[in-house]
Amino acid sequence: MMEFARWSITKESQAAKMLSTLEQAIRQMQVGKPVILLDADHREGEGDFAIAAQFCTPELINFLLSKGRGLVCLSLPPAVAARIGVKPMVIDGESSSDTPFGVPIDIDDGSSGIAASARCATIRAACDESKSARHFKRPGHVATLLANPYGLRGRIGHTEAVLDLLRLAGIAGPKVLCEILNADGEIATHDELFAIGKEHAIPVLHIDTLLEHQRSQAHRPDSGAVQTSGNRAPGGPG
DSSP states (O other): OOOOOOOSSOTTSHHHHHSOOHHHHHHHHHTTOOEEEEOOTTTTOOEEEEEEGGGOOHHHHHHIIIIIEEEEEEEEOHHHHHHTTOOBSSOTTOOSOSSOEEEEEEESSSSOSOSHHHHHHHHHHHHOTTOOGGGEEEEEEEEEEEOOTTGGGTOOSHHHHHHHHHHHTTOOSOEEEEEEBOTTSSBOOHHHHHHHHHHHTOOEEEHHHHHHHHHHHTTOTTOOSOOOOOOOOTTOOO
């Protein structure tokens, strides 16, 4: 089992007090709204917008592009990646990056694939269990990420964190991520991420909060989804 990360924000700091609870993040996800996932400084040290792919809309993709400014990615569980034929972008041992990029895709519907509506169509198609590799073009305009089958216990990153978070929320299938840059095009600072979260009523969750939950549940026989009082968005788990 991979060693759990250490907090890059001390728990006594003002920033720590601005972090959301796991329950708040789960409730947000269950109603189809984004969460900001904050990584540790000794890794990427960045914040990503995260949402369940099944709730994707063109308006949401446009929000990610205009407010996040980073790369919109589709985080794929192994079973989904196999179903839609997404393979690693590079062969094992040839990558100089820790990020598990897959080949980017477009839904084969005759569009250019770049518009927010087209990217949304690709993302929603990946959620459709009737869609297979033949329904997609490669390369495309939606970046893909191949999640570790063991989640955060196999690799500590946004790719796995969003899948583990949605698993706790009872939502299966692919997830959408987008790195958050500031107005100058640089990686948004913690203060900037908290400001974005406050402006748009988006919870900011540290990945270590998920890791601590997993560690606390590791030896409990009833370790399942976190109980919340929120209602799940129409359509249920994907």
